[in-house]
Amino acid sequence: EVHLVESGGGVVQPGRSLRLSCAASGFTFDISAMHWVRQAPGKGLEWVASINLNSATIVYADSVKGRFTVSRDNAKNTLYLQMSSLSAEDTAFYYCAKDMAGQSFWGIDYWGQGSLVIVSS
Amino acid sequence: DIQMTQSPSSLSASVGDRVTITCRASQDIGNYLAWFQQRPGKAPKSLIHAASSLQVGVPTKFSASGSGTEFTLTISSLQPEDLATYYCQQYKTYPWTFGQGTKVEIK
Numbered sequence: 001e002v003h004l005v006e007s008g009g010g011v012v013q014p015g016r017s018l019r020l021s022c023a024a025s026g027f028t029f030d031i032s033a034m035h036w037v038r039q040a041p042g043k044g045l046e047w048v049a050s051i052n053l054n055s056a057t058i059v060y061a062d063s064v065k066g067r068f069t070v071s072r073d074n075a076k077n078t079l080y081l082q083m084s085s086l087s088a089e090d091t092a093f094y095y096c097a098k099d100m101a102g103q104s105f106w107g108i109d110y111w112g113q114g115s116l117v118i119v120s121s
Numbered sequence: 122d123i124q125m126t127q128s129p130s131s132l133s134a135s136v137g138d139r140v141t142i143t144c145r146a147s148q149d150i151g152n153y154l155a156w157f158q159q160r161p162g163k164a165p166k167s168l169i170h171a172a173s174s175l176q177v178g179v180p181t182k183f184s185a186s187g188s189g190t191e192f193t194l195t196i197s198s199l200q201p202e203d204l205a206t207y208y209c210q211q212y213k214t215y216p217w218t219f220g221q222g223t224k225v226e227i228k
Contacts, residue, residue, distance in 0.1 A: 037165075045157070045165065045208055047217035059215050095164055107155050107170045107212045109177075114164050 002026040004096050004112030011118045014087055020115055022079040022096030027110075030074035033099035035108060036081050038092040048094070049081065053102035063089075086119045093117075123147050123211050127220035135228045140196040142223045144209035149189050153213035156185055156194045159222075160205045168207075169194065201227055 008020040022034070036048040049070040050059045058070055069082040079096050093114040100106040124147035134140050144154070152172035157165040167176045169185040172192060182197045196203055204227050209220040 044222050045159075045210070045219040047210075047219070050215075050217075061216050100170065105212065107153070108157075108210075109167050109170065111164045111166065 002098060002110045004098060004110060006094060006096050006112045006115035009094065009115030009117045011120060012086055013121050014119055016086055017082070017084040018086065018117060019083070020081040020094055020096075020117070022081075022112055024077045024079065024096075024098070027098065029072075029077040031102040033102055033105050034070075034072060034079045035097045035099060035105075036070060036079075037095045037097055037108075037111075038090075039095070039114075040092045043092075046092075050099070050105055051079070052104065057104075083117070086117075088119050091117060091119045122216055123150060123214060123218050125209055125211055125218050125220040127207075127209055127223045129223060130221065131224040131226065133226040133228050134199050136199055136201065138199045140199050140203075140225060142194045142207055142209075142225075144187075144192040144194070144220050146190045146192075146211055150211045150213035152188050153211055154187065154192050155210045155212060156183075157208045157210065158203075158205045159208065160202075165208065196225075199225070199227065203227075 003025045005023045012018045033052045035050045051070045067085045071080045095114045096112045097108040098110040100109045126145045154172040156169035159165045185194045206222045206224045
């Protein structure tokens with residue numbers, strides 16, 4: 001069974017940094033592309049970033065480009081999202097999600113349970 | 122960016138009713154369309170990929186169709202556990218974009 005477990009969320013001051021992790025199990029992580037999607041409280045879903053199986057292809061939403069970095073450690077079956085220069089607009093649940101493909105992107109088939117990031121002074 | 126527009130934004134239906142949600146894309150996305158269900162307080166769950174293909178384990182009461190710019194998701198017989206917000210999403214081009222969601226309530 002596929003499991004994606006996010007961690008690292010919490011309350012952070014504006015302008016500071018935070019790193020989210022997503023521990024993956026139940027599938028072959030190193031042949032799967034992965035994504036981060038966020039959802040502000042009470043709002044809709046917003047795609048954040050995508051990374052293919054070997055990190056050769058990485059794409060970001062304009063809203064986070066230059067501030068967020070997605071990476072993966074295939075030896076540890078873990079996906080990361082390094083977030084810097086955080087602002088209140090980044091307050092959201094952050095979901096990691098598995099893609100149906102690996103080298104390219106063919107859409108999401110599984111989601112984690114989410115990690116809440118609150119940016120507040 | 123491709124805009125995804127869902128209608129209606131919310132609906133209320135009775136148990137056993139057939140429910141249909143529409144999603145329109147601002148440009149041709151072929152069949153690069155997914156549907157997700159998000160129950161209250163829970164993470165999203167994948168229902169449909171490639172516009173009409175059920176994800177593994179999704180009950181067959183869910184069906185979907187469409188291509189190009191117009192898509193539909195149908196629940197054949199609404200049940201209490203179907204209370205949720207449903208989102209469409211295009212993955213034809215980056216940035217991936219979602220519809221605003223359709224909240225399904227039970228009368």
